Amino acid sequence: MTEQSLTARSWLKMLATLERRRLNLAAFLGILAGVQTVVIVVGLAWIVEQLVVHQQAPYPLLNVLIGLALCVLGRGLCLWGQEVISLEASLRIRQYARRQLLDKCWTLGPVWLAYHQSGALATQAVENIEALDGYFSRFYTQLRITSLLPLLILLVVLRLDYVVALFLLLSAPIIPLFMALVGMGAERINRDQFAAVARLSAHFLDRVRGMSTLQLFGRTASAHQEVWWATDDYRRLSMRTLRLAFLSSAVLEFFASVAIAVVAIYVGFGLLGYIEYGPAPSLTLFTGLAVLLLAPEFFQPLRTLSQHYHDRATALGAAESLVMVLNESSIQRSTFDEPAADNDIAVLQNVSVDYPIRGRVLGPMDLTIKKGSVIAISGPSGSGKSTLLALLAGFLTPSSGTLQLAQPRYAWLDQQPGLLHGTLADNLRLANPDADTPAMLSALHQAGLEELLNQLPDGLDTMIGERGVGLSGGQAQRLALARIYLSDADLILLDEPTASQDAETEAFVISALLAWAAQGRTMILATHHPAAIRAAQLHFYMQDGCLKEVRDGT
């Protein structure tokens, strides 16, 4: 698949085409509701003429009234359908967009993710995708309604009285102008408001964040006053800009009002016989009332659209930051190449890895890893140990050279073990969703977590993490280690597995790991622990991205 660079607009358009049928149906129902409004209004005008001018009794008009009542019900149904269907489209689009974003994060891989704040990415996946809602559930449909419904109304008016139609038509070229005006106004309100609110929130949050410091200096009381004054100052400032910004929507309001007034006076004078040219002499109460009621309907779609205009701005803003992630190019290995020899796990030939900013971090190196070997890698931090492990896990594509990897089941532990918000059992199931309780207990024992388990109020079902019991760094690391024993993986890749352990635990953990590897598994670990290095069949020292074999003592 070729990666095309997306823009916010093209991405929104692409998302809309996914649900084109629903969105079009919603717009169609909206237009149908509009048409029914026209029928109701024109029917009303006709009945009124029958009642008032022709002094008919209401009974003969019952059929027409029932017809109109059906139209009212139909319109209610159409409006409901429009709202529900465009909501459905928006829900599906958001679901799709979220899936696309998460898939993208997946293809970008753990190495890319390690360099990016997961909190910020989660904001993209949750808040920013939710911010697309209004655009699809309201604005998009309304834009389509606005481009057709006024035209239909104009045609009806044209049949009734061409002078009023002309008046509306003359305002038609002004409408795009108004739309632009309103749009700019709305966007400006949005922007100004956004900026002011952001400044305000920043001030507020700055003080909240520094609350401890304010308490230490006994300045909470004065900061308290300051919070009020700062908000009030911003109010004064933003009112100044709003005074101007609200004008543009007032203009649209003015136009809708004036249309009614102008049509009313034209129709009234025409009916009195004061206007002797054009279609005015043939005006009746029916045609007059009908055009009077249709005039505001002509402007209504536009007024609705202007109310939803900020939805578009919000969605575009969110889309702009989302496509930045979607346009990232992946550094993860995407093609797989297995080693020729059966008992080789990995074969590296002249492999090197370069990062865009940091330059070369690894290689060039040659390395062959046999099945069943235990390899220790030591070396200063930043020398490339983690990069080599990521390469062996398939999280990275080498910048040059050839990398052949067998695809065994493998276990992974890095310096920041990933803990899930959930129970202890959920965290263990990550390694093996089907694991049963005895297996989990035994894995916890092997990782030296039995003591912790006995302290936990609900055992394996204890919630851990932010909303539950807090684990220390060492405990979290051992929990991640326990996963290895559940997974029954053939290849075990470990990056400093005992970094946060005290000496006693470290010894226990290392011996358990070595015993596990001795059952015919391949283990590669970056470590400084002497026992681990001693027990390894091969010991490499890594410096500046290059490996040197160390033959200890002998």
Next chain:
Amino acid sequence: MEPNASSQKSELSQAHQALSPWVALMMKRRRRFAIGALLICLTLTAGLSLLGLSGWFITACALAGIAFLLGLPVQLDVYVPGGGIRFFALLRTVARYIERLYNHDTVLRLLADLRYRVFGQLMRLDEAALRRERVSDWLGRLTADIDALDNLYLRLLMPPLVSLVVIVGLTLFIAIWLPALALWVGVALLILWASVTYGMARLGYVHSHRQVADQEGLRRLVVDQLQASAELIAYRSANWHRQHVEAHEEAALDNQRRLGRSIAIGNSLISVITGLLLLSVVWLGGMLVASGVITGPILVMLLLVILGVNEVFVPLPGAFAHLGGSAAAAERLNALGSEGQQGQQQSFSDQQLGLEMQGVTHCYPSSLMPALDSVSFHLAAGEWALITGRSGAGKSTLAALLTGRLAPSKGVVNVGGCVPAAVPEQERSQRIALLTQQVDLFDASLEENLRLGNPDADDEALWDVLKAVALDGWAQSLPGQLQTPVGERGQQLSGGQARRVALARLLLMDPSVVILDEPFAAIDHDTAVIVANTLSRWLVGRTTIFFVHHEVGRLLTRQITHHWHLSAGKLSPGK
């Protein structure tokens, strides 16, 4: 706490309970509220009058035109109604503009009130609560919750009141000619009003109440997935976790779907009920015209006014279906604790203060291990102590306890004969100073940040302390000198500069007890020597604790009388 146990009726009373303190706060601006409501009423009335008068006018004209053709005597003043039409057209526009401006102003004023109140709540949180809450996500939600309550005014308070006023006004207007018809219209509109306010609130409560929690749950799952991606790929359990994410997302979207459908029913109900009401008035009115009770123009006027009345209801369904969301926001803010309430207060003596802890244990609610475990020590007034320990050993907890921002779970903390937490903040902060490990500078000028230490310090004093921490040259080179902004969280400054600014801020004070957490972190050796010299002079006679990660105490060892080591919450004599 138990959402399942509560019936729907008690949900609304929960909402009432959660929102009432905030509504009471808003009602302090009663006058603005009344004027704002009046302006909206004026706008709506002008719109309805414009339609009604136009209808009356053209019907009257039509009848007059016919009479004129028949040669009957006709008297119709076209100028007063014509003027009225123009007046209402203009009034609607102007009133709408002023109304939006005025109400927006009110909303911003309320925002100031709301922030003021929430800040007041936060001020009284202790270190444990602040530490728990000081997560950037939480801060984002805090502002979102305040905004949600700010919207309460324009969405939940104003529209139902205004629409009620318009309904009553309309009913009275119709009653001028037709009291019975007025009753029918009034009752029908009131039922509609109740169903799009109370009915919508009940229908949407549970769904909108869940929305933020749903989003947070989804957010947590996404964070999990991203942070554990390496392990999820390695163990081939990515799909397993992805199913969790998708199941949660599905549930959240389904919740939104139900909420949206409720709102759609409300909106469609407005259209159907007002439409059918209009047709019923056509029918009843037609009979009245036929029997000569009212004239044609009056009927048309009433019809057009009823035709326009649906505009009054439009904002209601969406706002009331989201009542649960507003209540949830209020509940979260209420959970921050209430303002005020202080226990019995103590006061320090004027002499220098000594420090003492006896069997102090402190355990944070979320952790299994105590942060401090039976810590006892005594430091006489004016003595210096050095406490070493790794990060996470309990230094910040010890400092928070000594500065009275935390009460111990067990044991006694004694500063100069007082329990520090019982001393009023103002007094406490003047006598006990703490340089925290994490330096907090505010998004303000250098000068304002320094004056936090002493609001009355003159410029000369500021330059003196800057010189003492070897920052005077740097400050002079700044474009705005003392007025230079330091940026949000002091981002314009390097770590070492920020630390020295924080030290300079401390030097402006005259405390009796000083606790310095890593005073030389991120400061290069030469500068550290200068700073250490300044500090040793300034600290003479003050009871002092130095917290250091490792042995950098060499710079100050001469005067240190005690040396302790803190490890996993336990205090032991140092080597």
